[in-house]
Amino acid sequence: xxxxxxxxxxxxxxxxxxxxxxxxxxxxxxxxxxxxxxxxxxxxxxxxxxxxxxxxxxxxxxxxxxxxxxxxxxxxxxxxxxxxxxxxxxxxxxxxxxxxxxxxxxxxxxxxxxxxxxxxxxxxxxxxxxxxxxxxxxxxx
Amino acid sequence: xxxxxxxxxxxxxxxxxxxxxxxxxxxxxxxxxxxxxxxxxxxxxxxxxxxxxxxxxxxxxxxxxxxxxxxxxxxxxxxxxxxxxxxxxxxxxxxxxxxxxxxxxxxxxxxxxxxxxxxxxxxxxxxxxxxxxxxxxxxxxxxxxxxxxxxxxxxxxxxxxxxxxxxxxxxxxxxxxxxxxxxxxxxxxxxxxxxxxxxxxxxxxxxxxxxxxxxxxxxxxxxxxxxxxxxxxxxxxxxxxxxxxxxxxxxxxxxxxxxxxxxxxxxxxxxxxxxxxxxxxxxxxxxxxxxxxxxxxxxxxxxxxxxxxxxxxxxxxxxxxxxxxxxxxxxxxxxxxxxxxxxxxxxxxxxxxxxxxxxxxxxxxxxxxxxxxxxxxxxxxxxxxxxxxxxxxxxxxxxxxxxxxxxxxxxxxxxxxxxxxxxxxxxxxxxxxxxxxxxxxxxxxxxxxxxxxxxxxxxxxxxxxxxxxxxxxxxxxxxxxxxxxxxxxxx
Amino acid sequence: xxxxxxxxxxxxxxxxxxxxxxxxxxxxxxxxxxxxxxxxxxxxxxxxxxxxxxxxxxxxxxxxxxxxxxxxxxxxxxxxxxxxxxxxxxxxxxxxxxxxxxxxxxxxxxxxxxxxxxxxxxxxxxxxxxxxxxxxxxxxxxxxxxxxxxxxxxxxxxxxxxxxxxxxxxxxxxxxxxxxxxxxxxxxxxxxxxxxxxxxxxxxxxxxxxxxxxxxxxxxxxxxxxxxxxxxxxxxxxxxxxxxxxxxxxxxxxxxxxxxxxxxxxxxxxxxxxxxxxxxxxxxxxxxxxxxxxxxxxxxxxxxxxxxxxxxxxxx
Numbered sequence: 001x002x003x004x005x006x007x008x009x010x011x012x013x014x015x016x017x018x019x020x021x022x023x024x025x026x027x028x029x030x031x032x033x034x035x036x037x038x039x040x041x042x043x044x045x046x047x048x049x050x051x052x053x054x055x056x057x058x059x060x061x062x063x064x065x066x067x068x069x070x071x072x073x074x075x076x077x078x079x080x081x082x083x084x085x086x087x088x089x090x091x092x093x094x095x096x097x098x099x100x101x102x103x104x105x106x107x108x109x110x111x112x113x114x115x116x117x118x119x120x121x122x123x124x125x126x127x128x129x130x131x132x133x134x135x136x137x138x139x140x141x
Numbered sequence: 142x143x144x145x146x147x148x149x150x151x152x153x154x155x156x157x158x159x160x161x162x163x164x165x166x167x168x169x170x171x172x173x174x175x176x177x178x179x180x181x182x183x184x185x186x187x188x189x190x191x192x193x194x195x196x197x198x199x200x201x202x203x204x205x206x207x208x209x210x211x212x213x214x215x216x217x218x219x220x221x222x223x224x225x226x227x228x229x230x231x232x233x234x235x236x237x238x239x240x241x242x243x244x245x246x247x248x249x250x251x252x253x254x255x256x257x258x259x260x261x262x263x264x265x266x267x268x269x270x271x272x273x274x275x276x277x278x279x280x281x282x283x284x285x286x287x288x289x290x291x292x293x294x295x296x297x298x299x300x301x302x303x304x305x306x307x308x309x310x311x312x313x314x315x316x317x318x319x320x321x322x323x324x325x326x327x328x329x330x331x332x333x334x335x336x337x338x339x340x341x342x343x344x345x346x347x348x349x350x351x352x353x354x355x356x357x358x359x360x361x362x363x364x365x366x367x368x369x370x371x372x373x374x375x376x377x378x379x380x381x382x383x384x385x386x387x388x389x390x391x392x393x394x395x396x397x398x399x400x401x402x403x404x405x406x407x408x409x410x411x412x413x414x415x416x417x418x419x420x421x422x423x424x425x426x427x428x429x430x431x432x433x434x435x436x437x438x439x440x441x442x443x444x445x446x447x448x449x450x451x452x453x454x455x456x457x458x459x460x461x462x463x464x465x466x467x468x469x470x471x472x473x474x475x476x477x478x479x480x481x482x483x484x485x486x487x488x489x490x491x492x493x494x495x496x497x498x499x500x501x502x503x504x505x506x507x508x509x510x511x512x513x514x515x516x517x518x519x520x521x522x523x524x525x526x527x528x529x530x531x532x533x534x535x536x537x538x539x540x541x542x543x544x545x546x547x548x549x550x551x552x553x554x555x556x557x558x559x560x561x562x563x564x565x566x567x568x569x570x571x572x573x574x575x576x577x578x579x580x581x582x583x584x585x586x587x588x589x590x591x592x593x594x595x596x597x598x599x600x601x602x603x604x605x606x607x608x609x610x611x612x613x614x615x616x617x618x619x620x621x622x623x624x625x626x627x628x629x630x631x632x
Numbered sequence: 633x634x635x636x637x638x639x640x641x642x643x644x645x646x647x648x649x650x651x652x653x654x655x656x657x658x659x660x661x662x663x664x665x666x667x668x669x670x671x672x673x674x675x676x677x678x679x680x681x682x683x684x685x686x687x688x689x690x691x692x693x694x695x696x697x698x699x700x701x702x703x704x705x706x707x708x709x710x711x712x713x714x715x716x717x718x719x720x721x722x723x724x725x726x727x728x729x730x731x732x733x734x735x736x737x738x739x740x741x742x743x744x745x746x747x748x749x750x751x752x753x754x755x756x757x758x759x760x761x762x763x764x765x766x767x768x769x770x771x772x773x774x775x776x777x778x779x780x781x782x783x784x785x786x787x788x789x790x791x792x793x794x795x796x797x798x799x800x801x802x803x804x805x806x807x808x809x810x811x812x813x814x815x816x817x818x819x820x821x822x823x824x825x826x827x828x829x830x831x832x833x834x835x836x837x838x839x840x841x842x843x844x845x846x847x848x849x850x851x852x853x854x855x856x857x858x859x860x861x862x863x864x865x866x867x868x869x870x871x872x873x874x875x876x877x878x879x880x881x882x883x884x885x886x887x888x889x890x891x892x893x894x895x896x897x898x899x900x901x902x903x904x905x906x907x908x909x910x911x912x913x914x915x916x917x918x919x920x921x922x923x924x925x926x927x928x929x930x931x932x933x934x935x936x937x938x939x940x941x942x943x944x945x946x947x948x
Contacts, residue, residue, distance in 0.1 A: 008728040010414035013718045014834035017711050021904050023308060025707035028697040030644050030689065034651050036311055037682065042657055043318055044674070047883035048667045050326045053736060058666045059756040060836065061748055067731075070740045071756040073325075077670050079772045080318060082841065083281045086779035087311050088934050091286055092689045093718060093786040096940055106698050110301055117298065121442050121503055124736040129147045129216055129882075148897045155770075156884050159877030202767040208739050211767045252785035259778050266771070278771035282778055289782035293687030323721055329738030339738070351721025530797065 008049045015042035027107040029098065033091045040084045047073040047080075147200040147213040150184045150223060153177055157259040167250035168238075174254045175234045178261060182227040183588035185220070193623065194222040199271075207271075209336045214271035217624040218475075223268050225479055229390045229486050230261050236599040237383040240493045243500070244381045249293055250511045256293070257387065260286035264395045271333045271561050272405075273321045274398065277314065280363070283395070284310045287388055291380040301383045302375035309362055309372040314360030323352030350416050353408055355536065357419070362405070364396030366460055367430025374437075378447035378502070382493025385445060387450055389488035394478050397459055401474070405628040410466060423464035428558060430457035435565040441573065445502045447569060448488055449568050451528060454562070455481045461559070462543055468625045470547035475621035476542055480527070480535035480610065488524035491517050494592035494600060504573065509582030513589045516576050520600045525570035527607050530563050534611040538618070644695050645687075652683035666835040669757045676845040681930055686853065688937035692944060752908035753834040753915065761839065762915040766898045769918070770843075770883050773925050780876045780929035787936040815857045822850035830923050831916075840919035844926025851927075852934045860938055869935060872928050879925025886917045899926055 021041055022035025051073035059071035095105055102110050157177040161170045192198060192215055200213040207317055214224070234257070241253055270276050286312070292303035325331055327348050328339040343349050345535075358369075365373040373393075377385045390535040409557025413419050431454045438450035459481070462474030494517045495510065496502055511518045527534035541562065591597070610617050655678025662671035726733030743756050743764065751759040761769050827849035833839030855863040887898040897904035900914025 009722045009725060010719070011716055013722065016718065017715045020312075020714060021707055021711045023312065024710060026697075026782065028644070029304065030686070030693065031647060031697060034686070037678070038310065038654065039312070039650065040315055041655070041674075043315055043322065044670070045658070045661070046319065047322050048662055048665045048670060050322070050726075050733070050735055051667065052665045052729050055667060056731075058576065058668045058837075059744065060668070061744075061754040061756060068744055068756070070736055071743055071760055072331075072740050073322075073735070073749055074667045074670050074757050075760045075768070077667070078673055078761060079278060079768055080275075080811050081670070081673050081677055082772045083278070083314075083775050084770045085682055086281070086285055086306065086775045088702055089545055089685055089779045090285055090782045091307050092685050093783040093936070094159060094288070094292060094300055094307065096689055096692050096937070097292070097786050098297075098300045098304060101300055105693050114301065118442075121505075122903065124503065124505060145891055152884065152887070152897065155774065156881065156888070158774075158881045162874060200896065202897055202903060203763060203765075204896045205764050209742055210764050248788065249785050256778070256785070259774065259781065262774070272768075275765075275768055278775065281775050282771060285775060285782060286776040289778070289785055293785050297831055319718075325735065326725060327734055329734040330738065331735070332741075343734075348721045349724075354717050354721075386738040398670050411736070425765050467788065477929040545887055627757075 009046065012042050012049065015045065029095045029105040029107065033088055034093070037084060037088055040080070043059045043079060044077045047058070047077045143191070145200070146184050146188050146191070147198055147215050147269055148202065150181055150188065151262060151269055152228075153180055153184070154258045154262040154265065158255050158262060158521055160244065161251055161255040161258065162542065165251055167247060170251050171234075171238045174258055178227060178231040178234050179260060181261070181265065182224070182231050185223040185227045188215055189224050189620070190218040192217055193620070198390070208330045211275050212271040212332060213269045214334070215269060217620065217627050218401065219268045219398065221475070221620045221624055222394065222478070223265060225482055226261070226264050226268065226391045226395065228480055229396045230387060232382060232599045232602055233387045233486060233490065233614060235389070236386070236490050236493065236596045239593055239595045240383050240497050241381060243478055243497045244294060246295070251364045253290070253293055256286040256289040258288060264391055267395050268398060273283050273324065273331045273333055273336065277321060280314055280317070283392065284314065287384075290384040290388070291376050294379065294381040294384070298375065299379040302372070302379050306372040306376045309369075313359045313362030316355045316362065318619035320352045320356030320359060323348050323355065327352070333402070333407050337409065340408060340412070344412050344415075353412075353416065356403060357400070360396055360400045364393045365451055365453060367426055367433060367453060367457060370430070370434070370456075372455055373386070373445050374449040377452065378443050380487060382445070382496050384492060385592045386486050386489035389449070389489055390482040393452070393456060394482055397456070397474070397478060401463065401471070401628070404463070410629075414466075420464045420466050423460050427457040427461035427464055427466060428555065430454065430460070431559075431562045432565070435562055435569065438569040439565070443502050444492055444504045444507065444573065445489070447504070447573070448485065448492070451566070451569065452485060454566075455485075455528070458540075458543060458559070461555070462546065465546050465550050465552070467546060468629050469549050470544070471625040472621045473539060473542040473546045473629060474617070475624055476617055477539035479617050479621070480539045483535055483603055483607050483610065484524045484527045487600060487607060488521055490596065490600045490603065491520040491524065494596040497596065498589050498592060504576050507573070507576045508580040510589070511578040514591050517600065519590045520604045521577070522574060523604045523607060525573060527611070529566045529570055533608060535607050535617075536611070538611055538614050542618075644690055645698055648683060648686040648690060651686070652679045655679040669839070672837050672842050672947075673845075676842055676849070680849055681845055685937065688941070691941050704884075714833070718859035722903050751911045751915070753912070755834055755836065757837075758833050758915065762918050763900060763911055766918060770887070770898070771921065773880055773883055773922050776929050777876055777925055780932055783930055783933050783936050784873065787940050787941040788819065789936075791793060793943055795840055812857050819850055819854055822853070823847060826850065830919065833919055834915065840922030840925050844923040845930060847927040848930030848934070851931050855934065855938070860935070862870065867931070871896070872931050872935070875928035876925055876932060879921045879923070882924065883918045886914055886921070890914070940941065
């Protein structure tokens with residue numbers, strides 16, 4: 001009973017971990033956002049699950065029903081869904097701009113380009129324009 | 142009217158932000174934003190005054206009593222921070238008028254001010270609220286608007302920095318709502334003070350412990366505690382200078398506030414002590430953060446990045462004060478919050494003024510500027526001295542209190558380490574001084590003039606505040622002490 | 633399950649479609665858990681708008697993920713640590729569906745028992761959303777507005793580019809006569825349904841947010857079939873942008889009005905002599921504010937992404 005009573009939460013945990021894994025392990029910026037939204041959705045499940053009362057009905061008052069599920073988590077999650085879509089929209093807009101600026105949406109490609117930018121700054125500051133040794137070293141990272 | 146002050150504080154910038162879209166004329170929007178922020182500042186002065194003399198203020202939104210509706214509650218701690226945030230924001234906005242005209246294309250100015258006011262709304266909302274979920278909502282407002290403020294610039298690296306911040310920030314926020322959800326699950330309430338009453342009954346529960354864990358990790362992501370700081374240096378370095386000045390001075394400070402509020406007012410220090418060795422963890426992370434970030438700062442070529450790493454180090458000091466878990470330690474933390482905001486706002490605004498003139502934040506381009514822009518450079522140096530903790534600056538005051546608190550606790554090795562870390566600060570500040578004053582100019586500097594008055598005045602207000610609060614410590618130390626006492630008194 | 637498939641796929645188009653399906657599945661699960669409002673929102677947002685935005689982005693960026701760029705060890709470690717903490721946390725949780733869990737004992741009962749007398753509408757979710765925790769909803773509207781501002785400032789297309797591009801753009805799907813006729817018939821229905829959801833939120837599931845999304849979906853459908861230029865003739869971008877702000881102002885304005893009438897911020901009781909009537913009026917107005925902002929922001933988002941595509945296609 002102890003474990004069966006918690007099964008719903010464990011499903012939530014699994015979903016959460018999948019989402020979280022996509023966010024940190026993947027390099028593709030779009031896929032990260034998909035992962036992020038899975039991660040957020042799983043939190044929605046956590047809240048909604050705790051609001052459920054066995055045998056109850058949706059919290060719209062009616063004389064025919066006595067037992068309702070807890071409405072408060074529903075309200076909170078409505079807000080959270082909105083926050084989620086806002087974040088996604090913002091993230092996607094950034095991805096579009098990043099692609100325009102870098103020509104790639106893979107994290108490692110972008111990092112290489114950023115490192116090169118920084119290297120140019122370095123060369124400019126210390127003026128070792130011919131120091132190819134340093135150049136290669138940084139590129140390997 | 143005074144009864145409505147707690148809400149007006151937040152509502153005024155909230156209403157002003159959408160109004161900006163109707164005004165649409167960049168110059169007027171700018172002045173409008175200053176007025177709004179200044180009003181918020183005046184209200185916060187009134188609030189702090191009232192809180193100190195009359196005690197905690199509570200405001201019920203929608204007229205619904207606390208655990209059912211949302212409550213705003215102003216005590217000494219957040220009254221103090223409201224003052225800081227709205228004050229710094231006003232000064233930064235004054236400098237923004239000219240600065241962004243150089244750094245942003247004109248058609249983005251209105252959006253910039255709108256996002257800025259939204260961010261201000263979010264930060265003030267986080268500070269004022271006494272509702273755990275409402276805090277999350279305003280956290281997201283401030284976060285989304287800071288992503289905009291960072292990415293709005295013209296440097297393409299700002300885009301990736303903003304994206305990185307978005308991903309990290311969202312993970313942090315999601316961790317926070319997991320924490321809030323688990324707490325809600327065990328207590329059935331979202332109001333912070335109701336939580337504080339009901340949590341002791343379930344202290345033993347594993348769920349509460351895990352809620353606390355998620356919450357702490359989430360907030361630490363937001364406040365960029367080492368090693369969760371990776372988003373910060375890039376975000377600060379490539380954002381428009383005004384954004385950097387504003388965010389560096391306020392947003393991490395507000396995250397620290399959230400941490401303090403949860404540890405002391407909600408969970409209570411007893412719970413923290415018996416559940417997790419949080420003091421030791423913070424001590425370790427704080428110290429490593431200070432050293433790693435300070436050393437990293439030495440190697441930076443971009444002056445904004447340099448001071449961004451220094452920010453990460455300063456967060457280390459702030460957390461160190463928390464780790465001590467005594468009233469003195471907390472006082473040191475609160476002092477350093479305030480003082481660091483003053484230093485960093487001054488430094489980043491001064492850098493903004495240089496960017497305005499030469500269009501670059503590369504340290505190498507600063508060569509020889511000491512003669513060309515003496516006042517701006519003096520401001521950077523003054524801020525740097527304050528970062529090191531030289532007497533007569535605010536930096537000295539907070540370091541002094543920190544060391545005293547450490548000695549009081551008997552942690553003298555840590556105190557020694559703090560002093561050593563100041564020496565590293567000397568090195569990176571010296572590097573800046575070296576470029577500014579001792580290196581012959583690399584680029585043609587003939588046409589470079591001193592920064593315009595509209596920027597010099599706000600910069601020097603902050604610098605003078607740095608010195609004034611370094612000498613006359615009655616206000617800052619007084620309020621910090623009161624706030625720290627009340628936090629320990631509650632528990 | 634769908635989520636696992638997403639981690640393995642490298643065709644981003646399929647990933648996005650799968651995540652849409654995943655959202656739809658979530659929505660039905662929410663329904664099963666009695667959260668009708670949440671299910672409604674998740675279906676329209678997760679499966680609708682967010683999938684649409686992902687697709688609009690995919691039109692602008694490469695469709696395939698590069699292979700074998702994993703760095704799973706560290707990630708796995710972090711994920712497992714998080715999972716362990718979560719599972720540990722679940723051990724002391726009240727069991728799923730149990731009626732005497734603390735959540736059902738404190739705070740919530742008042743909403744269920746008294747909201748009919750205090751607020752006077754049957755949908756408890758709406759009364760909490762718009763009244764008890766109305767300030768959260770104002771915050772939520774502001775979040776949407778913030779996202780609108782963010783996207784607006786990031787994906788700006790100047791008027792000149794627009795005009796230049798417009799001359800070259802054919803309306804997409806010009807030839808799909810059946811689709812166009814069907815859409816023409818559906819559009820009024822969608823818009824009417826949106827209005828129904830908007831104003832019926834007091835009694836059944838729905839409210840400003842869902843209505844706004846549906847309304848926006850109607851407009852977006854129209855745009856997809858008849859082309860941007862035609863839609864822009866009907867709906868001016870500038871107007872839509874101002875409407876995003878107007879919704880927030882309406883919401884906060886109601887709050888201010890309450891203050892001027894002597895109540896606290898957002899205390900609708902003072903709006904009319906009878907508190908319950910006041911609540912009705914207040915909720916109606918704020919829901920309208922939410923609806924306007926949401927619809928306007930969603931439309932703006934879609935326009936901005938589409939303009940970006942147009943710019944890339946025809947302006948090189």
